[in-house]
Amino acid sequence: MSTKFSGQDILLLAIEDGLKGDAQSFELRIRKFASKVKEDYPLFAQKIGSSLSEFGILRSVSSKENLLPSPVEPDTRQQLLIEKFPVTLQREPNWSENIQRKVERFLRERLKVEELLNEQLLPSRSLLMSGPPGTGKTLTANWVARELGLPLLTLDLATVMSSYLGKTGNNIKAVLNYASSFPCVLLLDEFDAIAKKRDDETDVGELKRLVTVLLQSIDDWPLSSVLIAATNHGELLDPAIWRRFDSVVEFDFPDSEQVKNYVISWDISEVVAEWLSAGIDNTSIAIIEKKLLEAKKDAILEGSSIVLSLKEALALPGLPNDPDIRREVAYELHLKGWAKIKIAEEIGVTRQRVSSLIKEQAVLNQRELQGKLNYG
Ligand SMILES: Nc1ncnc2c1ncn2[C@@H]1O[C@H](COP(=O)(O)OP(=O)(O)O)[C@@H](O)[C@H]1O
Ligand SMILES: [Mg+2]
Incomplete structure (x- = not known):
C-alpha cells in the first residue's frame, strides 16, 4: 500500500536536521514542505507559515520595547553608531554598468527573501565593497538601505579601533548584537582599520580574537539584517575575510562614459560633458563633484561661463x-x-x-x- 504524500521526503530530511540541531536547514526544508502541501492543505500550510514568521529566521522584533538600547562606549557614554532612518539621498548613485549589475542583483535577492527561502536558497546577507576613496561606497550603502526601507547604522571602525583592543572587541560585539536584533543595514566603514592595526605593536593574540569574533558574526549574520563592509584598502584584508562575504563589489575610478553620464546629471550639455570626460582621468566622482560645485559658484560670482569655470577648475588646457x-x-x-x-x-x-x-x-x-x- 502506498502511503506516500507530497513532501514526505522533505519532511524526513527536515526531521533529521531538527534532531541534529541544524535549525537553518530544518527551517528551509519546512518552508519547502509548506509550499509543496499548500495546494492540497492550504490552511495547514498557512499555519506553518505563521509559526515560521513568529519563530523563524525572518521573525521581526514585535515591539519597540523589546529593542536593545543603542550601544555606547562605556567610559565616555558616546554612541558607537550613527543611525539614519529614513535614509534619503541628495543625489542618486552613478555606477559603472558592472557595479550597477552587482548592486541591483544584491538588492533583488533581498527583496525576494521569502521566495528564495521557499526554494531552499539562502539570499545574500553580506556585501563587501572595496575601492579608492570617493567612488561611492558609502553612498551605495545608503542607497541599499533606502531601497529596502531599512534604517542605516554606521560604525566607523577607524574610530573604534583607536581605543585599546580589549575595549574595542567589546564595543564591536555590542554593535553586532544590537544590529542583528532588528531589521536594519549595518555599515562597517573603514573596515581595513582592523587589518591595519596589525602593523602596530599591539597584542597579536587579542587582535586575532577580535578578527575571529568578526568572522563568526559574518557567518551567523541573521537574514533579517544586511551587513555591509566598506574599505579603501581591500588589499589589506585577509582572503579569509573576502571569502566570508556573500557578495563582493569592487569600485574604481569612473571611466569616461561614467564621467560623462555623471556630468550630464548636473544639467551640463552632452558636448561639454564629452569634452570634460576626455580630460578627466583617475579621478573619483567625489572630486569631480567638488570641481563642478566650485565651477558653478565661480560662474555666478565672477559673472563668467560655467564652461570656462570648469576649464579652470579642472585645469584643462583650453576650449576644444x-x-x-x-x-x-x-x-x-x-x-x-x-x-x-x-x-x-x-x-x-x-x-x-x-x-x-x-x-x-x-x-x-x-x-x-x-x-x-x-x-x-
Ligand atoms: N558613484 C557615485 N555616484 C554619484 N555620486 C558619487 C559617487 N561616488 C561618489 N559620489 C559623491 O561623492 C560623495 C562621497 O562619496 P562616498 O560614497 O562617501 O565615497 P567612498 O565611501 O567610496 O569613499 C558622495 O556623497 C557623492 O556626493
Ligand atoms: Mg566611505
Whole structure:
C-alpha cells in the first residue's frame, strides 16, 4: 500500500536536521514542505507559515520595547553608531554598468527573501565593497538601505579601533548584537582599520580574537539584517575575510562614459560633458563633484561661463575646437552682459562670428522650448 504524500521526503530530511540541531536547514526544508502541501492543505500550510514568521529566521522584533538600547562606549557614554532612518539621498548613485549589475542583483535577492527561502536558497546577507576613496561606497550603502526601507547604522571602525583592543572587541560585539536584533543595514566603514592595526605593536593574540569574533558574526549574520563592509584598502584584508562575504563589489575610478553620464546629471550639455570626460582621468566622482560645485559658484560670482569655470577648475588646457561648445559659451557670456568684442577675445573668434553664434543659440533654445511645450 502506498502511503506516500507530497513532501514526505522533505519532511524526513527536515526531521533529521531538527534532531541534529541544524535549525537553518530544518527551517528551509519546512518552508519547502509548506509550499509543496499548500495546494492540497492550504490552511495547514498557512499555519506553518505563521509559526515560521513568529519563530523563524525572518521573525521581526514585535515591539519597540523589546529593542536593545543603542550601544555606547562605556567610559565616555558616546554612541558607537550613527543611525539614519529614513535614509534619503541628495543625489542618486552613478555606477559603472558592472557595479550597477552587482548592486541591483544584491538588492533583488533581498527583496525576494521569502521566495528564495521557499526554494531552499539562502539570499545574500553580506556585501563587501572595496575601492579608492570617493567612488561611492558609502553612498551605495545608503542607497541599499533606502531601497529596502531599512534604517542605516554606521560604525566607523577607524574610530573604534583607536581605543585599546580589549575595549574595542567589546564595543564591536555590542554593535553586532544590537544590529542583528532588528531589521536594519549595518555599515562597517573603514573596515581595513582592523587589518591595519596589525602593523602596530599591539597584542597579536587579542587582535586575532577580535578578527575571529568578526568572522563568526559574518557567518551567523541573521537574514533579517544586511551587513555591509566598506574599505579603501581591500588589499589589506585577509582572503579569509573576502571569502566570508556573500557578495563582493569592487569600485574604481569612473571611466569616461561614467564621467560623462555623471556630468550630464548636473544639467551640463552632452558636448561639454564629452569634452570634460576626455580630460578627466583617475579621478573619483567625489572630486569631480567638488570641481563642478566650485565651477558653478565661480560662474555666478565672477559673472563668467560655467564652461570656462570648469576649464579652470579642472585645469584643462583650453576650449576644444567644437563649434557647439563655443556657441554655448558665447551665448552664456552674452546673457551675463559681456560685450561682443570681449567674448570674441575670450573664445578666439571674430566679433561677427560671435554675433552669429549668439543668434544660432537663441534659435536652438527657441526650438527646444517649443519642443518641450509640444511634448509636455
Ligand atoms: N558613484 C557615485 N555616484 C554619484 N555620486 C558619487 C559617487 N561616488 C561618489 N559620489 C559623491 O561623492 C560623495 C562621497 O562619496 P562616498 O560614497 O562617501 O565615497 P567612498 O565611501 O567610496 O569613499 C558622495 O556623497 C557623492 O556626493
Ligand atoms: Mg566611505
